[in-house]
Every structure is written in C-alpha cells, then in structure tokens.
Amino acid sequence: MVKITDVARRAGVSPSTVSYALSGKRPISDETRRRVQAAVRELGYRTHVRTHGAAGAGSRVLALAVPMRSGVHVPVVTQFAVSVVTAARAHDHDVLLLTQGEGGEGIGRIAEAGLADAVVVMDVQLQDPRLPLLRSLPLPSVLIGVPAEPDGLTCVDLDFGAAGELCVDHLARLGHRTVALVGSPPEVYVRRTAFARRLVQGFTAAADRHRIGSTVHPCGTGRGAARAIAERLLREQPALTGVVVHNEPLLDPLIDAFEELGVRIPDDLSLTAVCPTPVAASARIPVTSVTMPSTELGTRAVHLLIRKLSGAPVPQATLLPPRLTERASTGPRPC
Amino acid sequence: MVKITDVARRAGVSPSTVSYALSGKRPISDETRRRVQAAVRELGYRTHVRTHGAAGAGSRVLALAVPMRSGVHVPVVTQFAVSVVTAARAHDHDVLLLTQGEGGEGIGRIAEAGLADAVVVMDVQLQDPRLPLLRSLPLPSVLIGVPAEPDGLTCVDLDFGAAGELCVDHLARLGHRTVALVGSPPEVYVRRTAFARRLVQGFTAAADRHRIGSTVHPCGTGRGAARAIAERLLREQPALTGVVVHNEPLLDPLIDAFEELGVRIPDDLSLTAVCPTPVAASARIPVTSVTMPSTELGTRAVHLLIRKLSGAPVPQATLLPPRLTERASTGPRPC
DNA sequence: CTGAAAGCGCTAACAT
DNA sequence: ATGTTAGCGCTTTCAG
Secondary structure (H helix, E strand, C coil): CCHHHHHHHCCCCCCCHHHHHHCHHHHHHHHHHHHHHHHHHHHHCCCCCHHHHHCCCCCCEEEECCCCCCCHHHHHHEEEEEEEHHHHHHHEEEEEEECCCCCCCCHHHHHCCCCEEEECCCEEEEECCCHHHHHCCCCCEEEECCCCCCCCCCCEEEEEHHHHHHHHHHHHHHCCEEEEEEEECCHHHHEEHHHHHHHHHHHHHHHHHHCEEEECCCCCCCCHHHHHHHHHHHHHHCCCCEEEEEHHHHHHHHHHHHHHHHCCCCCEEEEEEEEEEEHHHHCCCEEEEEEHHHHHHHHHHHHHHHHHHCCCCCCCCEEECCCCCCCCCCCCCCC | CCCCCHHHHHHHCHHHHHHHHHCCCCCCCCHHHHHHHHHHHHHHCCCCCHHHHHHHCCCEEEEEECCCCCCCCCHHHHHHHHHHHHHHHHCEEEEECCCCCCCHHHHHHHHHHCCCCEECCCCEEEECHHHHHHHHEEEEEEEEEECCCCCCCCCCEEEEHHHHHHHHHHHHHHCCCCEEECCCCCHHHHCCCCHHHHHHHHHHHHHHHHEEEEECCCCCCCHHHHHHHHHHHHHHHHCCCCEEECCCCHHHHHHHHHCCCCCCCCCCCCEEEEEEEHHHHHCCCCEEEEEHHHHHHHHHHHHHHHHHHHCCCCCCCEEECCCCCCCCCCCCCCC
C-alpha cells in the first residue's frame, strides 16, 4: 500500500504539503502541486479513507436509509438508490446501504460509529419516528419526502399535492365530472406515508375546487385487486369517467380489467397516472401521466447533502413541480 | 462521543483491557469482563469503526457490487441486496453499495481506500472482466454466480444447469416431445451472463438426453415481445407443447399472449419457469417453477465471506440444488 | 491476566 | 508557501 509519506518522499516535500495539495485547503505553488500530482500518478496513490476519517476529516461516505416496507414499488426505490449512488460518486462519496431499522437504529448506529458523514432518508412518513433522531444527529441529513413538520430538516420531493391537483385539473378540463383515485396499497396510507397522503390531499382539494365528485380507493396490486376495484368503481359510481392511478404495478392490470369489463379507454373512461415515465409510456395503452422523477430526486438529495457538508445554507423543502404529459389514455368526457 | 478511554476509566481498567474484553482476543478474567461490559452499557459506548480500522483492524464493512445492467430483473437484484445487508448486519457488518464500475473500478477503489474488508460481486459473466482484479485483491470476495474459470475464487449460485435439466425432465416425464426455452433478453446472453448461459446448457443437454426437440429464444420484455415470441413459436413449431420461461417480467404477458392466440395452458401447452416463487405462484395461472432462491444466495454469500475473513477454508463453488414445484401450468402432452 | 506505550495513515494546528 | 508536530480513537506489541 502506497501511503502519503511515500508520495511526499517521491515529490521531495512534506506529508502535509501532499495533503494540502490534494485537498486544496491551503495555497500551494504550481510547481509543487505539479510535482505532487506527478508522484501521486506514478505511485498510484489513493487516500486511505479510514485513516483520513480517523484524523477528523470526513469519511466520504453517505448512508442511504431505505426501509423496504411492503407496498413500496421496488423498481422506483431501486432507481432512487442507483441515482443516489451515482450522484454520490460524482462528489467522491460512497454509499452505505441501510435497509432495516424503521425506527432509525441503523442511522443512529452509523452516526455514532462515524461510518458516514451524512444521511439520505427515504420513504418518509408524515409522522416519522426517525425525525427526532435526525434532528438531533450531529450529521447532516436529507429526506426524500416531506413529513408533516419539516422544521429543522431538509427535504426534497415531487410536489405530490400539486401532482394530484394537476391530474384532476386535466380531467376537469376535459369535462369529466366524477373522478376516482386508485391509490397505493392500504398499508402505505396506514403508515401515513407522506407522498401518498399528499397526493390524496391534492386530488381531493382540486376535485372540490372544480366541484366535481371524487372518491379515493387504496388498492393492492395484482390482477385480482385490479379486477375487483374496476368492478367496484363501475358498480358504485356509474357516472365515473375519470380515474387517477397512483400505484405503478397496478396500472397495466387495471387497464386490462377495465377493457375486459367492456370499458374502452379513453372513449368511456379517461385514465391518468402518477408514475415514472417509462411505466406510463409502455403500458398497453400509453397513459397520460405526471412523471415521478426518481433519478432527479436522488441527485438533488445528494447535492443538498454535499452543500450542507460544506456548510452552505440549503432550503428547508425542495418541491419539484409536477409535469403532466398527455398520452392516449385521456379524452373528453363521453356524452 | 464516548470513547474507549471513558469506558476504561469507568471500569477502572486500561484502554487496552477494554479493547481485549470487547474483541475477546486475549483472556480476560470474568470479573474484569463484567465490569467492562457494565461500563459499556452504562455509557452507551460503541466502537468507532473508522479509527478501529485506522488502527489496522477490519472496517466491518462489506462492499456489494451490483452492476445495474439492462436486462436484469430489478426485484430479484434488490432481493439479493436486501438479503446481503440483512445477513451482514447479523454479523455486525455494514454494506457499501457499488452500482457502476463494470470493469471493477469501484471494487478496486474500495479496496485501496480500505473502505471495505470484503466484497460480494453480483451478476457474474462467464468471462468476467472483474475476475483478474478479484483474484489479485488483498480482500476476500464471494461471487454470486459462477464464471467459466472459478479457480481461486469463491462462488455461490443456484445450479442453473441442473435447473434447466429439471424443467426439461419434468416436461419429458409428462410426455412432451418438443420444448422451447424462452430466455432472458438478448443482451444478457451477449454479455455471457453466467447463470443465463448455464441454464441454456442444462436445458439443451437434457432435451438431447431425452431425444426431444428443443430451441432457445432470448426474448425481451413487455406485451409486444411476448406476443411476438408466442406467435413465432406457434408458427415455426407446430409440434411444440412445452415451454420453459427464464424471464420474470415476461411470464404474465406470455401467458396472456398464448391464451389470446387460443392456446390453453396447460391443456394445449405446458409452461415451466425458473423464477422466484412469488412470481410463479401469483401469475394469472400459477406456474410450475424452479425457485430462484435470491435470499438464500445472498445469505450464503455473506456467510462464506465471514468465514473467509476469519481465515476458515471455504468451498470454491457452492451450487444450490434446484427444486421444482408443480403448479397449474403443466400437464400431460395433448394427444 | 493486565498496563504502558507505540503506532495505523492522515489532517490540522503551529511554526517558519 | 512549506515543514514540523501533535494528535484522531483504537489496536497491538512489549513488559510485567
């Protein structure tokens, strides 16, 4: 293993000069910097992160807390995780994966052990048990998701409230007078998952504003659930002509279920979804959707964290504005 | 932050005694050990991993290399990752997530930086470019997947060759005389992904052994691809009555496609799959399948790594025997 | 069985 | 602009 003293000797300077030349934390003459860089290259030196950290500097590791709860859509979560890793690498950080510890034991442990110097927290609930811990943590953190009380925290998310409104606005503009939200699995709402709740709020508020009828239906996944909810909607709400889906894996089965029941999309029923673009675009009938920008959220979270690490001020909540893309699944209300 | 000297003072012993009492690396009197443990509990001491490592001990971190290549089934990969994290935690290790670096740059970097003290490598190809690196690494590693030349490495995997055979054996026993393998997306084979290739080998070998006709068809995902491959199979191979599917996301669409084409399962066509049990069991028609034991593989990989870290000898390759579960999708060959 | 002391490789005062 | 030196918190000789 090549260490900093090796580089120093080779470059004919002191270890601290190498350290400073590498970190840029104090001015170094061009001549010296060049010699150091040459020595680093020739010897293939890489700073030994553990002792780097032992000496009081950062560990250059971010912890990513991903509670793998039931009802979460795995591909979306994974996309978050991948984008966090990618963004972290761009800032020369690595990512420690925390999957358990709903109460935050994992986060606390990592913090005390000094393993990470910042934390990204996913799947945030409105009243999240991890919040007190995060507030008291000596490490900066960023939440993907906005809890009920975001004071003292840093959060990023799609503006799900606005996303719900946008879907309803779109349907209302097309003349629809009765809409339904087919949501995530019930356990997601029971946990008071922030994004799911906010979408419901936005959906309902917009429907009220437009004075159109609205109902909300948490729904499991799979063919059976799709068929059941489709039948129920048709039976209980004959006037229904607009549906918003917030449940990725249910999208395709739901389209199938409606068609099997003789409901044509978009002729008889308009369908809108909040989901990643690929899911909406590659459904059997391309679905008008509000994009779930997983990658951008992950990237933003890391950027915010890096800025916090450097001591820069960051906004408390960053809400990405929703964008609706029209596809084949929505049309004017049938007469 | 409570440090080892605090514990030492509180317990009335020297720091080194605390260290030894905690690591068990030298005999400590019961009395002393108890006092140390009490002090640790009372003060809530946790060993500071970074400096622990700086002093030459392990970092208690495993790196998990997950190349997120196209064609991999995200839920399966995620299940691996989660099981690796869970198993690692059971051994008091954390997991660093590496997603990029197909050539192993990430692994090399982690090793040199001393961030992890062992590596789990996923999505192994028959000729994997990361192999030379892994062989020369000062860190122990375990591969999930078996490359063409596993000498000097430690590998775990489902015995995909046997899995392919098992599917064909099952179909042959039911009287089928012409079978087809609908495989993973083409790029997976182009990359020479180990498990996919081995399955093909087993499939073909078993078919030859039974003297029944066999063809292999890499296949993309989605409704369109399912429909296309179904039509092609029916057109080109009228005698076909048995299909093995090795492509999780295609399973449901393929069943649909066959049924839409008037082919009844299992009356006209028997279907077998190699995939996680939940996928097979919750398909529209429950599918006879060989289980993909993602969780067990992840757990095994970590166990092997822990053993290697402790210097214990480990087998070069651990191949889990495939297990076939009969469900509704297979039946005797139609007359 | 236990202590004292010397580092691990690096960073950050403190010097010059 | 650079060097010297004292640690970071822990492990591990070396010495009882």
